Amino acid sequence: MAILEVKDLKAYYITHRYGRTTSVKAVDGVSFKVEKDEIYGIAGESGCGKSTLLKAISGLVKPPLQILEGGVTYNFDGERLNILALNDEKQRRKLRGARLSLVPQGSMSVLNPVRRVRKSFEDVLYAHFDLSEQEFEDVVRKHLDALGLDWTVMHTYPHQLSGGMRQRITIALSTILKPDIIFADEPTTALDVVVQRGVVQLIKKIKEEQQNTLVLVTHDLSIHANLCDRLAVMYAGKIVEEGEVDRIFSTPKHPYTIMLLNSLPKLGDSSPRSSAPGAPPSLVNPPSGCRFHPRCPYVMERCRTESPDLIEMGNGHRVACFLEEGSK
Template sequence: MGVLNVKELKAYYKTDIYGVSRTVQAVDGISLEIHENEIFGIAGESSCGKTTLIKALSGTIRPPLTVMGGEVVYNFEDRSVNILSLRPDELRKISWEKISYILQGSMSVLNPVRKIHKTFYDFFEAHRKIENQQDFMKQMRDHLGKLGLPADVLKSYPHQLSGGMRQRVTIALATIFKPNVIIADEPTTALDVVVQRGVLQLLREIQQEQKNTVILVTHDMAVHANIADRVGIMYAGRIVEDAQVDDIFENPIHPYTKHLINSLPMIGDKSYKGSIPGAPPNLADPPKGCRFHPRCPYVMGICREEVPPMVNVESERGPRRVACFQISKEGDNGKS
């Protein structure tokens, strides 16, 4: 049993404006098992449902987002909880201490008119009582020092820090209580490659030290190649393949994953990189059957009519699943 088990999760955006109802099937029937002490990457092109998925995983469901079905069960040392069934006060008790969140863009987390030590104070006091101010400040300095940040950062305003330092501060906030699970939403967005590498290295070091689980969401496959242990590939609201990161890059199976990997630039490779034909479907009116079939070069009749189930595929590296009718047709040792 993993630290997180997702079963048939459906999360839709439902709106009714001027009498016109619209339902966007942003997450539609996703099942996942994420293990302790691993970095699980979630990849896919824009508007595939990545951000909606992590909203559901963190329990931050706000209208017009509505959970239509399924479970998101966290298995902590002392108990198991379906985060979708928790009351707001119950969710508040496990947020940040059991499940923390590194948001996209540091300035959406840090208050621009409060110094960093004030932000830490507000954040800490919201979850635990501060008995001694001096002990608290020493704890903050020690924590920042472990993350490679000088103590005088605490006296700075967010705008006085570089983008990389601000992102390190948000990581410090997310890890101060040593949570079981850290959900990171595009943590390296808008950072240059040198700073990006430092942030990723920091995430990996924290994960190895604290032995927690990191769910890393980004469209950047290079980031997953550098840090993830396993990767789930999303397309149009569904997971189409998940496997060890080396399997994904060395031997992609699903046609969408193949296109995704083959489009990446490689040193010394001067061959033409073609884009995936067509465009992603409108999730307010998705195609019947496999949602990738209008763009798939291997499409069969069954692909247009039925949703392909996730099947297990043999791999020496570890568990691997793919949702494609082509697997059973080619006899790739798939089994339901």
């Protein structure tokens, strides 16, 4: 059963300056479903719209970001609701935290830098529950214990903590209300490899304990390979390929996915790796047709004018490429 269904979502940053309107088409017609209890990964180069997509689907939309069209429907135990149709920020805030939780990119943005960590936990818990001080301490202690974190962190200021510890606390804070679905945006970026492993373990632990669904955004494909059930690859505001992680790693279909995978190091292979040639396009004036066509080694005439839709290749593997149309 799908817990989240995103349909034809368009979210642009629209600014008006010096009499000119500029639209950054960061999410431009995205559709996918997330099944209950799965770990769904979203990959793609910097600037392709991953964080914008998470903001839009968790209802954190404020100017200059605007939703132009589309639907974002959650199904919480049979209760269906379209978060984009909720006009009241209070209702949306209640939903976040309790039902869904976003661990945003950059741990400093969640914890208040001038207040002790405890204060951030108080803000979250007291916004949802009427708790006594003792009850507050019991709830937080239990959660921190389960995650292997020490209560003493509550007395520290964010800047006194290492990057890895700050990220663990951000994750603990974002999951204290046991949300049904967690969106984690680059939770391991900017951490060294050993600390990254610890954070990945922590995420796994929470998921096992709370039995929630996880949407994991990172440009680090090795994290996807280790953690995710299914993967979506984004390019310039669109999903270009989606499917089971093993299938995408073993038989990638989209030339962009192939390019990304070829840039990964391989065990025992000392030949030089091909880095992704060219650069991601501007999202203000994206290329016509298939957005990947200027970088694509297999570009055909129609790719310059027509935009390919995602087509089902079997077993839930979907690819947006004209090369695959004939081979379906």
